[in-house]
Amino acid sequence: xxxxxxxxxxxxxxxxxxxxxxxxxxxxxxxxxxxxxxxxxxxxxxxxxxxxxxxxxxxxxxxxxxxxxxxxxxxxxxxxxxxxxxxxxxxxxxxxxxxxxxxxxxxxxxxxxxxxxxxxxxxxxxxxxxxxxxxxxxxxxx
Numbered sequence: 450x451x452x453x454x455x456x457x458x459x460x461x462x463x464x465x466x467x468x469x470x471x472x473x474x475x476x477x478x479x480x481x482x483x484x485x486x487x488x489x490x491x492x493x494x495x496x497x498x499x500x501x502x503x504x505x506x507x508x509x510x511x512x513x514x515x516x517x518x519x520x521x522x523x524x525x526x527x528x529x530x531x532x533x534x535x536x537x538x539x540x541x542x543x544x545x546x547x548x549x550x551x552x553x554x555x556x557x558x559x560x561x562x563x564x565x566x567x568x569x570x571x572x573x574x575x576x577x578x579x580x581x582x583x584x585x586x587x588x589x590x591x
Contacts (some may be wrong), residue, residue, distance in 0.1 A: 454494055465502065465589040474553055480591045481550070481554050484503050486567060487501070498563060502572070505547070509576075
């Protein structure tokens with residue numbers, strides 16, 4: 450008797466749309482990461498790419514709990530000596546509203562070759578409109 454191993458070619462990718470208005474960033478991100486990876490499917494296999502596409506609209510209206518808007522910081526390094534930079538969540542939301550969700554989901558994906566492929570299936574938009582109408586996305590309640 451052999452074990453079933455899912456293959457990426459055997460699955461057709463679905464498109465889901467999630468409204469981020471009033472949703473907590475962490476809870477929203479965990480649900481998105483699960484869908485991108487395909488862990489919500491009974492055929493889940495860790496090495497196979499069976500996840501779906503996710504569109505997030507109203508990313509500028511997500512919320513944090515507590516004082517995270519002022520206290521949470523995102524860090525990056527320029528590559529030069531002493532080149533550590535940081536920005537608060539509040540300032541990042543003003544500059545790039547969708548980046549908060551993208552960074553949260555990025556941290557929840559596996560740290561391997563699949564990470565870039567999985568995050569490319571996440572489409573985040575600040576407003577209520579998106580250009581993926583032709584893919585006929587299904588509404589998903591989180």
